[in-house]
Amino acid sequence: MGKAHSHAWRNVGAIFDVPAVERRVLVGRNEQQVAAAAGRLGWQEHSTDWRAVIARDDIDIVDICAPGALHAEIAVAALAAGKHVLVEKPLSNSLDEAEAMVAAASAAAERGIRSMVGFNYRRVPALALARQLIADGRLGEVRQVRASYLQDWLADADAPMSWRLRAETAGSGALGDIASHAIDQIHFLLGEGASVSDASGRLHTFVDSRPGPSGDEPVTVDDAAWATLGLTGGPVGAGAIASVEVSRVALGAKNALRIEVYGSRGSLTFDLERLNELNLFDAGDSAETQGWRRILVTEPEHPYAGSWWPAGHVLGWEHSHTHQIRDFLVAIAEGSAPSPSFADGLTVQRVLAAVEQSAAARGVRVDLAASTTI
Amino acid sequence: MGKAHSHAWRNVGAIFDVPAVERRVLVGRNEQQVAAAAGRLGWQEHSTDWRAVIARDDIDIVDICAPGALHAEIAVAALAAGKHVLVEKPLSNSLDEAEAMVAAASAAAERGIRSMVGFNYRRVPALALARQLIADGRLGEVRQVRASYLQDWLADADAPMSWRLRAETAGSGALGDIASHAIDQIHFLLGEGASVSDASGRLHTFVDSRPGPSGDEPVTVDDAAWATLGLTGGPVGAGAIASVEVSRVALGAKNALRIEVYGSRGSLTFDLERLNELNLFDAGDSAETQGWRRILVTEPEHPYAGSWWPAGHVLGWEHSHTHQIRDFLVAIAEGSAPSPSFADGLTVQRVLAAVEQSAAARGVRVDLAASTTI
Amino acid sequence: MGKAHSHAWRNVGAIFDVPAVERRVLVGRNEQQVAAAAGRLGWQEHSTDWRAVIARDDIDIVDICAPGALHAEIAVAALAAGKHVLVEKPLSNSLDEAEAMVAAASAAAERGIRSMVGFNYRRVPALALARQLIADGRLGEVRQVRASYLQDWLADADAPMSWRLRAETAGSGALGDIASHAIDQIHFLLGEGASVSDASGRLHTFVDSRPGPSGDEPVTVDDAAWATLGLTGGPVGAGAIASVEVSRVALGAKNALRIEVYGSRGSLTFDLERLNELNLFDAGDSAETQGWRRILVTEPEHPYAGSWWPAGHVLGWEHSHTHQIRDFLVAIAEGSAPSPSFADGLTVQRVLAAVEQSAAARGVRVDLAASTTI
Amino acid sequence: MGKAHSHAWRNVGAIFDVPAVERRVLVGRNEQQVAAAAGRLGWQEHSTDWRAVIARDDIDIVDICAPGALHAEIAVAALAAGKHVLVEKPLSNSLDEAEAMVAAASAAAERGIRSMVGFNYRRVPALALARQLIADGRLGEVRQVRASYLQDWLADADAPMSWRLRAETAGSGALGDIASHAIDQIHFLLGEGASVSDASGRLHTFVDSRPGPSGDEPVTVDDAAWATLGLTGGPVGAGAIASVEVSRVALGAKNALRIEVYGSRGSLTFDLERLNELNLFDAGDSAETQGWRRILVTEPEHPYAGSWWPAGHVLGWEHSHTHQIRDFLVAIAEGSAPSPSFADGLTVQRVLAAVEQSAAARGVRVDLAASTTI
Incomplete structure (x- = not known):
């Protein structure tokens, strides 16, 4: 990092x-x-x-x-x-x-x-564009969000033990490490006014011991996590549901943060392994030409993109960080509050805690306090 | 039909x-x-x-x-x-x-x-090939299954009321209609010996009334359903988890039964909207050439395909039915038991019932009787 | 057949x-x-x-x-x-x-x-839709067409000799067999009034002898062919150019008739291996949401599709034939002239002949008679 | 730049x-x-x-x-x-x-x-990997290369006149600007010993005047160019053919350098708009699992990738330049000859000159001097 x-x-x-x-x-x-x-x-x-x-x-x-x-x-x-x-x-x-x-x-x-x-990832141009389109009402009322973050660096059962695999040092496994990104994205994409109202969760460890320097040691964090989240407010109408699935043993998935948002007038999909692309389905297109638009998010009209290279010259993962620094510096210079705030970070952690609490109670839904506004 | x-x-x-x-x-x-x-x-x-x-x-x-x-x-x-x-x-x-x-x-x-x-769908050549590859051990131990079936024919809130949207006539909504396919596929792909041991579920209705002949009527079935399923036996090692998400309001998804199976040595993905294709990731390939193989399942070596057209001449949805009749007739002629049996159908329904029961209890996991073998 | x-x-x-x-x-x-x-x-x-x-x-x-x-x-x-x-x-x-x-x-x-x-292939719904969109002016003036038809059934140098590989029985190789489809599609998509005005060609045989029943025999037709065609009339403005490339030794391509049409206001792409899909780029979409729309051509509004299955239930290759018979029968019943006519077939062959003539003259462009209207 | x-x-x-x-x-x-x-x-x-x-x-x-x-x-x-x-x-x-x-x-x-x-582009990891695989014999004998480079920044007929559109300042249009990249890639991918033996070409200008500061001015360079190239030597067996098509008016293509290489044992495809991916078809895979492998070229085993981020964290266009400087500095430090040399640059220009000469002679093939080794 x-x-x-x-x-x-x-x-x-x-x-x-x-x-x-x-x-x-x-x-x-x-x-x-x-x-x-x-x-x-x-x-x-x-x-x-x-x-x-x-x-x-x-x-x-x-x-x-x-x-x-x-x-x-x-x-x-x-x-x-x-x-x-x-x-x-x-x-x-x-x-x-x-x-x-x-x-x-x-x-x-x-x-x-x-x-x-x-x-x-709030600063990946395609995701920033997605947030804009949702805020502009292009999706109508949001109903379903599917967010998954799949990696495979622990797929090999012989991958060695490390501090990341012990509860006392890492807190949790895939849940805290990558579900946090997925949950923050849900907040980010839905925008101000939306919040998670409840959570149901499940955790699983597929490889429960791994080789340490002096023999096998128990893995005490999750390899994968699942959740459903109730959503309210913002572009959510009469209630929306998000599903979240994250894994560090999903063989063949390298850095696959995938997000799908289905609304009453339009839908969006995204995959971090193809981070320059956003797919938009617009129910407002004529019936015979409706389809998923693969938007290459490198045009001057797109967030951040105009400062870089000509259209079609794709950006890499690291520039989500460059854009983050840019926005931080601009906020400092302008005297405005940068986003996401520490409070936003706390909100994500409250959702993660609810998922963990639910998982410990065989999946029963846990309500988040009404105050947990996104 | x-x-x-x-x-x-x-x-x-x-x-x-x-x-x-x-x-x-x-x-x-x-x-x-x-x-x-x-x-x-x-x-x-x-x-x-x-x-x-x-x-x-x-x-x-x-x-x-x-x-x-x-x-x-x-x-x-x-x-x-x-x-x-x-x-x-x-x-x-x-x-x-x-x-x-x-x-x-x-x-x-x-x-x-x-x-x-x-x-x-057991007779879609790509899925029949998937089952074969799993049975052959190409995936090693299966760990995670992601199954979703997304459609959008109810996305429009003005789509009319019908018998399919009343609990008394249809039983359930997306759950019985399309989650049944997803769950049967999990059984089919994992093969003999595997079973669902528990289920956690959630149901949601996004559009709760629709226009009937004499005014708006309440919709009494689910528009979408979510579940996680514990899996044991067969190619499952120390326990596997399947997630299931189905919807009839996922705008832009037309007939998207998507299945991903992640194992310890390989993984598979499939999408019914591109039903002639199966994607295979094989961890046995050399490190620098590992990748997702897009297999066009139209070769003479592939299930059913050799009886049709030359390689590359793709088949349509309806031939899942043609193949089903073929296998039924062959079983009758040979005097063998066709598959899936009524008992297999009952097993799917027991899983659906467990999902519904869990959903009614705020998602708490429901154990399936040990006897519920797939 | x-x-x-x-x-x-x-x-x-x-x-x-x-x-x-x-x-x-x-x-x-x-x-x-x-x-x-x-x-x-x-x-x-x-x-x-x-x-x-x-x-x-x-x-x-x-x-x-x-x-x-x-x-x-x-x-x-x-x-x-x-x-x-x-x-x-x-x-x-x-x-x-x-x-x-x-x-x-x-x-x-x-x-x-x-x-x-x-x-x-004129009756593949996606291609029929493509023709409609061009006729409706959705692409503006057509400028470039890229048509290729790649197969690999002769990629193996040990594939046996056959009548298809002898000039005296087959006439030509990939040129007559599959370039004919590509060229007819150019005619079909551009519609009435458009014509091929000149052609430049090249032919090549990669495997020049193959095993026959009594030893190796010379292959006397082309394995692959290349052409550029000058286009005029119809939706073509100040002149358009089509490129054509066909091969029966393109390893990994099974039945890949791929067509791209670039116009002044929109563009289209198609691949016969995914024949239910048409991709449309519409320059009329707003700058930040322009992209390639993947249209699943299975809606009631699409050519032929409404008579089949519900949306999203894809069709197979063979129904290009079913639709052809349908249109033939309707024309007979209505007393109208079916299309493509024998004259259309002759036009394709005149273009093929010009490609062959050019290829024999080291690629120099051959003009087609002004009368060779599509 | x-x-x-x-x-x-x-x-x-x-x-x-x-x-x-x-x-x-x-x-x-x-x-x-x-x-x-x-x-x-x-x-x-x-x-x-x-x-x-x-x-x-x-x-x-x-x-x-x-x-x-x-x-x-x-x-x-x-x-x-x-x-x-x-x-x-x-x-x-x-x-x-x-x-x-x-x-x-x-x-x-x-x-x-x-x-x-x-x-x-020689330093795009996926293309460097492609060269390696060809050199290792994974494709067997190379037969066909399809190289296109499509952009659309001149698709709008109202895009203004500039020095790039005048022959006296720019030399040529799409040919020199982007076909040069495509032709250098052909050299690069085939490696030492391969050469272009002949060329047939065609040039076209779709928009022949554009608005200048004081009224419309004539465009005197090509908007698009087509060529076929005869190839010999290196991994080429009994002769290979490359086709090249480049355009700056291909609406919807932003920076689409696409390369396909078909060999006797394997094939490769690449698209610069998805520059982290290389697709490999390996005829050595078993018949029922042959398919196009989508390789995400971000593994430690891949060229350049190991020095950057973890697997799956994609790179952007600009790092082709970073890698170029890296290799240049290493060559200087080691006292070895950097590649591509000025002589390599001259070779590309000789091919471009032959294409232009052929285009001026209605496409007739022009032989390149035997000395024009790649």
């Missing part, structure tokens, strides 16, 4: 009209490694002491790519020190920490200090 | 090596309509009295396309009269009736009388 | 509103084989004497699937005997014969006798 | 293990514009005097993105000054200039000075 964020910071100013940014200090745990990385990735300095860096006057922005367990501590300290903060998703490993972060962000905002959580 | 079955009976003998069959009598409720249909569809006679037809000596086979509420009565009578019986899916509208039919089929089988339920 | 035509004759009346037809006599060369085929394919009688059959009063229509070398003789005789005639493509093996057939058809037409050449 | 090259220079060191590079001077014609660009794109200095820059001791490498008419002069001077030179394609606007550049490059090489022409 540090590599991808560095890439974004390195390039954003060459493509977008944003305030100039210096890449001042790269912070890491291992002196030697962080020194090498800083040189390679183009940072002026390096450090192993994040507290010292936060204390510096010449630092305005802190971008947190550390493991989730450290997010809350660093973010709260940085905001208190008056730094704008971008934190990688998920916001934190626990709801308590997330709530503390939201409180800190809220206090900071009153002093003009900005914060943002890094659900970078 | 009568039209599609007639098409199959009309053509099966020209394509496959089966015993000669005469299309003797078409039975219907309305004298005038059934007379016209018999002429157009190529039946020698017509009748409005199924009991009289069943009593005839020159009738060997009865193919039941009547509404589900009539299946049990006709099938039981026909079997008792010594006729081989093919009955359209779903087997019946109630579990009680289905059980009676299974009992009748079992008794008849002892006298050499054959019976079969019409889950015609 | 006899099998596919028989299939069409067997089914047309069950699907379409056409005059009743009896399948009276199947004619073939080998008594035993034709007897078996007649039984299997559902013909009342069989014969080995086509002249005797043509002389019968109870025969109204003659459908000629014999090898190309026999087309002219049978067709001219049948027309003289007052029979309506459908002849498989290509019209004949020589231009002289084709001209004689056109003359016979013209004379017969004055007596109300109808004739038609079997370019069955 | 300057923006894309700058992007590559900015990022190459963060991703690949290459010698450190400073981005010293950006040269342009307009003082104000080049100053702004240098700041935005991350160059230390700017200049409007390329001769002065070339004379500097602290400059080691010159990357020429100037218009084609300036390539020869700058490149020859830079090589003479002992600078390594990368020049954008096409090598030059005339064969004479190209030959002078090849001579200069050859002389420089003896002094260890390196030169390279920027056919960046």
Whole structure:
């Protein structure tokens, strides 16, 4: 993640009209490694002491790519020190920490200090276009959302044990890691006013032990997760339902975040493995020419695309990060609140917690508090 | 359905090596309509009295396309009269009736009388090939199945009320109508020995009233259904999970039965809107050339395909019925038990009932009796 | 071909509103084989004497699937005997014969006798829709057509020698066999008023000898052919160009007739291996939602489709023949001229001849007579 | 192009293990514009005097993105000054200039000075993989290549006149601009030893005048071009044929460089609009599982991909340039000859010249000198 964020910071100013940014200090745990990385990735300095860096006057922005367990501590300290903060998703490993972060962000905002959580897929041009089309009413009332995120890097039963496969270090498995993206997308695409009202969930671990350095160790997180979510508000009419399925053992799926949104007047589909494309079905087209439009989202009229290359020259995954930095810098410059906020990150985690709670209770639906607005 | 079955009976003998069959009598409720249909569809006679037809000596086979509420009565009578019986899916509208039919089929089988339920998609060449590949171990242990069946003929909120939208006549909505196909496919693809051990379900009606002849009437069946199913046995290793999602309001999906099967060594995907294609990912291919193979299932080596046209000359939907008749006739001729049996049809209905029961209990998982073998 | 035509004759009346037809006599060369085929394919009688059959009063229509070398003789005789005639493509093996057939058809037409050449792909619903859209001006002025027809049944260098690979029996190779379809489609899609004004061609044989019963024999026809064609008239503005590429050794292509039409306001693409789909790009869509629409051509509004199954239930290759018979019967009943006429078949052959002539002259462009109207 | 090259220079060191590079001077014609660009794109200095820059001791490498008419002069001077030179394609606007550049490059090489022409698509991972597979014999003998490059930025007849549409400034239209890429790919994919032996060509201008600042002006270059090329040597057996079609008016095609290679044992297809994918058909797969493998070329085993992101995280168009710079720097460091060389660039131009010559002679085939080895 540090590599991808560095890439974004390195390039954003060459493509977008944003305030100039210096890449001042790269912070890491291992002196030697962080020194090498800083040189390679183009940072002026390096450090192993994040507290010292936060204390510096010449630092305005802190971008947190550390493991989730450290997010809350660093973010709260940085905001208190008056730094704008971008934190990688998920916001934190626990709801308590997330709530503390939201409180800190809220206090900071009153002093003009900005914060943002890094659900970078909001900045994929095709998904940004999808949100626009839904907001414009092109889909009418949204009824069904199908969101899946399938990967296969754990499909091999001999893939080794790691911290990501232990509940105590990772919190959860596919659920927290990738269902979080899927759920944030549902929020993002439906837009302001929509919310998840209830959740039913299921978790499963297909490979329950894996080789560690000294023999097999138990895997204590899920390999895959399933949920249905009740949706209300926003473009949702008399109630909509989202299904979510995520897996890290779906052999042949590499980075397949797939989203389908079915509405009363139109529908959309998307696949992250073909991230430059959005498919639109518009029931307003004449009966004999209705069909799924494969839109290559590289035109000047498309979100972000006009600043890059000519039409048809496709973008890569990493520019979801470049666009995220762009939007963060613009919000700071304009003095507006960046999106998604820490509160948005907390909302995603409340949904994940409800899924987990339901899964522990054999799938029975769990209501989310009415206050859990998206 | 009568039209599609007639098409199959009309053509099966020209394509496959089966015993000669005469299309003797078409039975219907309305004298005038059934007379016209018999002429157009190529039946020698017509009748409005199924009991009289069943009593005839020159009738060997009865193919039941009547509404589900009539299946049990006709099938039981026909079997008792010594006729081989093919009955359209779903087997019946109630579990009680289905059980009676299974009992009748079992008794008849002892006298050499054959019976079969019409889950015609088992005879789509690509799906028959999929089953073969799974049985051959090409996928290793099956872990996840994703099955969805999406249509949109009820997407328009102004589509009129009909008997299919009333619980008393149709039993259920998308669940019984199309989830039955999806669930039968899961059984079919996993093969002998596999079974559904539990189910969690959810149902939703998006358009809760529709225009009838004298004003709006309440819709009392589901527009869409969701389920997760626990799977055991057969190619399933330490437990597999299937997700099922069906809808009749998924705008832009016309007849999209989509099935994905992820295993430890390979994976498969299929879409009924492109029914001549099966996609296979084989983890045994070399690392740099692994990919999803789009197999055009029209080669002489493929199920059913060799009897038709040269390779690459694609088949249509209706030939799932032609192949079904072919296999039924061959089983009768050989004196073997056709598949899927009435018992297979009952198994599907038990799963549907469990989904409905779970949905009524806010999604809590329902265990299927150990006896519910696929 | 006899099998596919028989299939069409067997089914047309069950699907379409056409005059009743009896399948009276199947004619073939080998008594035993034709007897078996007649039984299997559902013909009342069989014969080995086509002249005797043509002389019968109870025969109204003659459908000629014999090898190309026999087309002219049978067709001219049948027309003289007052029979309506459908002849498989290509019209004949020589231009002289084709001209004689056109003359016979013209004379017969004055007596109300109808004739038609079997370019069955004109009746694929997606291609019929494509023609409609072009005629409606949805593409504006047509500029470029890309037509290819790729197969691979000769890709294996060990595939055996046959009559199709000898110039004296087959006339030409891929050129006459499949480029004829591609060129007829260009005519069909552009519609009345358009014509091919010149042609440049190239032929190549990749495998120049193949195993015969007594050792290797020379292949004397082309494995593949390339052409560019100048187009004028109809929807063509200031001149359009078509490129054509056909091959029987394109490994992995099974029956891939692919057509792309680029116009000033819209474009279309089609692939016979996915024959239920037509892709439309409409420059009239708003800039941010322009894209290729994948139209599933199975709606009631689509050509032929409404008479078959519900939307989304796809058709197979053979129904291009069923639709052809339907249109032929309707034309006979209505007393109108069926299309494509023998003259249309002759036009295709003149283009093929120009391609061959150009290929023999190192590709230099050959002008087609101004009279060669499509 | 300057923006894309700058992007590559900015990022190459963060991703690949290459010698450190400073981005010293950006040269342009307009003082104000080049100053702004240098700041935005991350160059230390700017200049409007390329001769002065070339004379500097602290400059080691010159990357020429100037218009084609300036390539020869700058490149020859830079090589003479002992600078390594990368020049954008096409090598030059005339064969004479190209030959002078090849001579200069050859002389420089003896002094260890390196030169390279920027056919960046050689560095798309999927195409690099394709070349590897062909070199490994996975396709057997190559028989047919289909290469097209379709764009639509001139489809609108009202798109304005520009220097690119005048023969005196642009040399040619789609032919030089994009057919050059297609032809270089043919060379690249077939590899050492293969060559183009002859060419037949056709050019067409669909919109022959366009609005200029003071009224309509004549367009004097081609909108589209077609060619067939005879191929010999390398993986070509008894002769192969390539077809080439390029257009800038193919409505709906945005940047569609599509390449299909058909061999005796396997085939490949590629589309630049989905540049992370390569499709492989392998006749060695078992008969019932043969199909087109869609390979997502983002695995560690794939060319270039391992240095980027995890599998499934797709790359964008611009990294063909990043990879090009990487390979150029590695060649300089290793003292090896970069590829493609100026001689390779000249070979492409000889083929283009032959196509043009043939087009002027109504398509008659033009032989390329035996010496024109790829």
